[in-house]
Amino acid sequence: MGKEIREYRPGTAFPGIIGRTAGESTPAWPQPTRATPGSPxxxxxxxxxxxxxxxxxxxxxxxxxxxxxxxxxxxxxxxxxxxxxxxxxxxxxxxxxxxxxxxxxxxxxxxxxxxxxxxxxxxxxxxxxxxxxxxxxxxxxxxxxxxxxxxxxxxxxxxxxxxxxxxxxxxxxxxxxxxxxxxxxxxxxxxxxxxxxxxxxxxxxxxxxxxxxxxxxxxxxxxxxxxxxxxxxxxxxxxxxxxxxxxxxxxxxxxxxxxxxxxxxxxxxxxxxxxxxxxxxxxxxxxxxxxxxxxxxxxxxxxxxxxxxxxxxxxxxxxxxxxxxxxxxxxxxxxxxxxxxxxxxxxxxxxxxVTGTTNEGQFFNNAPEPIEDSLTAIDELGGPTTFNxxxxxxxxxxxxxxxxxxxxxxxxxxxxxxxxxxxxxxxxxxxxxxxxxxxxxxxxxxxxxxxxxxxxxxxxxxxxxxxxxxFAHTFDAPSAPTNHHTQYYEMFGHRALDHDGWRAVCPWPGPSFTEAGSPWGTPLNAETLTSLDANNWELYHIDQDVAETNDLAVDQRDKLIELISLWYVEAGKYNVLPIDSTATQRMMTERPQITEDRTRYTFRPGTQTIPRASSPRILNRPHSVTADVEIPSGGAEGVLLCEGTDVGGWSFFLQGGKLRYVHNYVRRAVYRVESAESVPEGRHELRFEFEPTGKPDIAGGKGAPGRAQLYVDGSLVGEEDFPVTTPVTFQPAGMTCGANPGSPVAGDYAPPFRFTGVLHSVTVDLSGELITDMQSEMRVHMARQ
Missing domain, CATH: 3.40.720.10 (Alkaline Phosphatase, subunit A)
Structure with a gap:
């Protein structure tokens, strides 16, 4: 039988006795945090x-x-x-x-x-x-x-x-x-x-x-x-x-x-x-x-x-x-x-x-595939090669x-x-x-x-x-009263309020995109908001009409005004103002960053994948990718740097002794460039450069065409013209140095295809103006919630 342990609450006085020696003293211990016995x-x-x-x-x-x-x-x-x-x-x-x-x-x-x-x-x-x-x-x-x-x-x-x-x-x-x-x-x-x-x-x-x-x-x-x-x-x-x-x-x-x-x-x-x-x-x-x-x-x-x-x-x-x-x-x-x-x-x-997609990346890049292409992938839906x-x-x-x-x-x-x-x-x-x-x-x-x-x-x-x-009082009481009487809603300027069995809704841009003649994310200014508040709120007696089928806004005008006023009261309580219906503008908002913006990024193998929000934005702009490597006797292969997956992305790698680069355009086409000769053993600077040769057609789902070039120690060893690149985003995405974990960007190799030589670092260098389409990027972010 063990001796009883004396405990005390941390922060309270020590209840034991402290003498000159342990034999003259009585111990006590800070009480561990314990749940109430039987707690669920x-x-x-x-x-x-x-x-x-x-x-x-x-x-x-x-x-x-x-x-x-x-x-x-x-x-x-x-x-x-x-x-x-x-x-x-x-x-x-x-x-x-x-x-x-x-x-x-x-x-x-x-x-x-x-x-x-x-x-x-x-x-x-x-x-x-x-x-x-x-x-x-x-x-x-x-x-x-x-x-x-x-x-x-x-x-x-x-x-x-x-x-x-x-x-x-x-x-x-x-x-x-x-x-x-x-x-x-x-x-x-x-x-x-x-x-x-x-x-x-x-x-x-x-x-x-x-x-x-x-x-x-x-x-x-x-x-x-x-x-x-x-x-x-x-x-x-x-x-x-x-x-x-x-x-x-x-x-x-x-x-x-x-x-x-x-x-x-x-x-x-x-x-x-x-x-x-x-x-x-x-x-x-x-x-x-x-x-x-x-x-x-x-x-x-x-x-x-x-x-x-x-x-x-x-x-x-x-x-x-x-x-x-x-x-x-x-x-x-x-x-x-x-x-x-x-x-x-x-x-x-x-x-x-409206049609669905076999690859969300196409939707986000304004490059939806024709139904004929979708049908060829119908048996792959739900599998690793789709993002449906x-x-x-x-x-x-x-x-x-x-x-x-x-x-x-x-x-x-x-x-x-x-x-x-x-x-x-x-x-x-x-x-x-x-x-x-x-x-x-x-x-x-x-x-x-x-x-x-x-x-x-x-x-x-x-x-x-x-x-x-x-609402615990409802567990064993089916007829118990509702204790939550008022609840506001706001999402991108689309507003509603529930109050004691009544529901007011102010849809924005309208009850449907077709009826509004405007897409989701349409900006809402003060004049329009005033007009909406005067004319566009709908009213439903939810206790009798749970599916919002009978708009009583005209017949019950006093009730509607009461609920609109109450919505603004709730909005004031809970930081809802200012109402912001925008999408593109909110995407473009500058936010505090943990580091200053830069045009040069250095990556090292064995490090974690960089999330898309923190990765260099290389699309539609001149950029280079430079790897500092050592090729051992007998050669080496593997990924130097990659971004994206098999539904869209790019990879810079060595295979079969040759330096290679692939660009997967929304899973619809893969463009490649490779060196004419094998990379010799020893320490080398391996480089990929992309120079746009035209402007992107972002609305049409086409990123900038360009010249893709490969260099070994400053000497050109391969080049190709890419007719189109990805315009907006790689979805899903993530940039990894020294390997391609997950699904491979292209079918050229099996993942993770880790580089087998010595990879000291890879540097991405950006120059020129970044061409973006914020509305399309907004769709990407909203689909990731």
Whole structure:
């Protein structure tokens, strides 16, 4: 029987006795931080771009048996709301504050210099991870992060806004908005790592994330089985690229041949049958931006149907692996006392465009492939050689019964699936809850169920009040009142307000792009805003019209004016002003950088991949790439410097003794230049130069043509004229020195193709004016949320 250990709270007086010797003294120890016995675990499962009508338990024909089981053994909420965009929503669900209060009006790639828009979540808005850490919880973040300013995602940091800087003890996932499911950009804690296997070996990101989540939990439980944990599990699914093993997509072969109109009708009927929507609900109108399925050519229908089959397989595959996580919690006896909340960050995404794409890189570079080319790749959809996204007809259908989609504040953008499962915490099983909730309510609800108060101070920083409201009172009370009465929305000038069963919406640039005659991102000036406030707000009695089908703005003018005024009150409270609808201008905003801008970059092998935001911008401008190498006896081969992947990029390398360069133009064409002779052994300066010979046609999807030249020790050894180059971006991207990890830029070699000689450094030198198209770059950033 061990001697009893005396403990005291750190910061209080030492309660032991200190004498001249240990024999005359009595020890006491600082008390470790321990959770209250029996405290539940907390698990967030965050889906990406998954619409209200895409889970089986919400009426979808897509099979999601494991999520359905959570609903059947827990609660399904049909009135949960998000911000309509990724990073803003994620900031809300982890802080309990509104997105503008978090400085997350949108994604950090388009931040501006206003308190609600600068992209740096204030430290006074503590994360749930930071709160629970103070109460003896282990804290794990697995999957998509996207809460760090993009210019801070490189190895230069700073790291205080990475997961480990915001209260998570362990992290495994990706920092940005999207990544390949086959060749992801992975970060483990604070450093990059490569995937543990290849697609050929069966690798897929979702399975890897679940494996890591399980291992994090198991690591701690085998040492401290009674210590609770908080797991923020954020899949990359179902954000594009829609990557999934072919057999999962083939399971849905022919299931969507009737098209998106039929999907909506069938899903809506099931939603009524399940009680997910009230019986009196009317299905929202056919969206003017979506073509009638019957108007498409047979080839277009075949392609679109396959894209949806791939998406459905992707979602079912995701559900399968979420099931593995839930099963593990059951195996270790933790499931019943784990509070699980499942949510999507916004409605389904329309970023695939009206026709969809086999490679998002083509869409971002204004170079969509003709349908004939898409059809040649139809059997590759979902695989490692594609970066695919479905047409926005499926987006609209995925948000059944609501209007519109992600990035807009109609309910298609803001109303999302939400499940709560906690067998030990409440008695209700398989019931629907209709109370109004918003993702800022998740943190207050967790704290409420745990009996924890919001801390006044975290790491010496005084904390701001929570802005969400607990809905824990609804768990066992289906008729409990709604406690969250008012909620504003704003996303790129698209505004809305929910208040006590009424909803006002002011769409911008209009109810649809077709009706507005203007695209998303159209600037909004003061005169137009005044006119919008006077004439363009819509009003819906959501308690009776959940799908926004009956505009009462004319008949209920007093109510509308009340809600417009209230929107401005909320906007003043939460840093929403100034309203900014722009895209291009926000992309062009100069932001504080950790280093001064420069035209010369030096890279070294063995270092981490440089994220796109921190890489030199070489497109459409003269540039050179110079490698300082030593070639051993017998020769050497491998990559000197590369950027991008097999869906677009470039690589400078040695192979077969010769110096080579390839440029992959949006996966449609690969242009090559190689040296006439082999590079001899010894130390050499190997150089690639690109000199534009014409102007780019960015709107037409063509980057500057140019002369590609290779030099060895200053002597020209090879040249070719490239008729076109990539105009806007390599998507996905990342610049690596000395190897090509992940998917190879071209089929010339197998990854990682590490350089086998001695590579001292590689220098990229830029000169001339950079030619850019900010509207196109904006589309890239927005698709990565």
């Amino acid at each position: 675990n907390v698990v967030y499962i965050v889906l990406d771009d998954t619409g209200f009508g895409q889970l089986g338990c919400y009426g979808s024909p897509v099979a999601t048996p494991n999520l359905d089981a959570l609903a059947a053994n827990g609660l399904l909420y049909n009135n949960m709301h998000t911000t309509a965009l990724c990073s803003p929503s994620r900031s809300c669900m982890i802080t309990g504050r509104n997105h503008h209060s978090n400085a997350m009006a949108a994604i950090t790639e388009i931040s501006t210099g206003y308190p609600g828009y600068n992209g740096n979540i204030p430290f006074e808005n503590g994360f749930l991870s930071e709160m629970l850490l103070q109460h003896g919880y282990n804290t794990y973040m697995v999957g998509k992060w996207h809460l760090t300013p993009s210019e801070q995602e490189s190895a230069a940091g700073p790291y205080d806004r990475w997961p480990l800087g915001r209260g998570f003890e362990r992290f495994y996932g990706f920092l940005g908005g999207d990544t390949s499911q086959w060749y992801p950009d992975l970060v483990y804690d604070n450093h990059q790592v490569e995937p543990p296997a290849t697609p050929e070996q069966g690798y897929h990101l979702t399975a890897d994330l679940v494996n890591k989540a399980i291992s994090f939990i198991a690591d701690a439980k085998q040492v401290a089985p009674d210590k609770p944990f908080f797991l923020d599990f954020c899949t990359g699914a179902t954000h594009a690229p829609h990557h999934v093993p072919k057999e999962w997509a083939d399971h849905y072969r022919g299931r969507f041949d009737a098209g998106w109109d039929a999907y909506r009708e069938e899903t809506f009927a099931r939603q009524k049958q399940l009680g997910v929507v009230p019986q009196e609900t009317r299905l929202s109108r056919h969206d003017p931006d979506v073509p009638d399925w019957g108007s498409l050519s047979a080839d277009s229908r075949r392609l679109a149907a396959r894209m949806m089959e791939v998406y459905a397989g992707f979602l079912t595959h995701t559900d399968h692996h979420i099931g593995r996580l839930v099963e593990f919690l059951g195996e270790i006896g933790e499931l019943d006392n784990t509070l699980i909340m499942v949510v999507s960050d916004n409605g389904a995404s329309a970023e695939g465009g 996204h479905y047409p926005w007809g499926w987006t609209w259908a995925g948000n059944t019964p609501f209007r519109r989609w992600k990035r807009e504040t109609y309910r298609g953008g803001t109303s999302d699936p939400f499940l709560v499962h906690w067998p030990r915490g409440f008695k209700a099983r398989g019931e629907i809850r209709t109370q109004f909730t918003h993702i800022i309510d998740m943190v207050p609800t967790v704290l409420d169920t745990l009996g924890i108060e919001r801390p006044d101070v975290i790491r010496g920083v005084a904390q701001s009040p929570l802005q969400g409201i607990s």
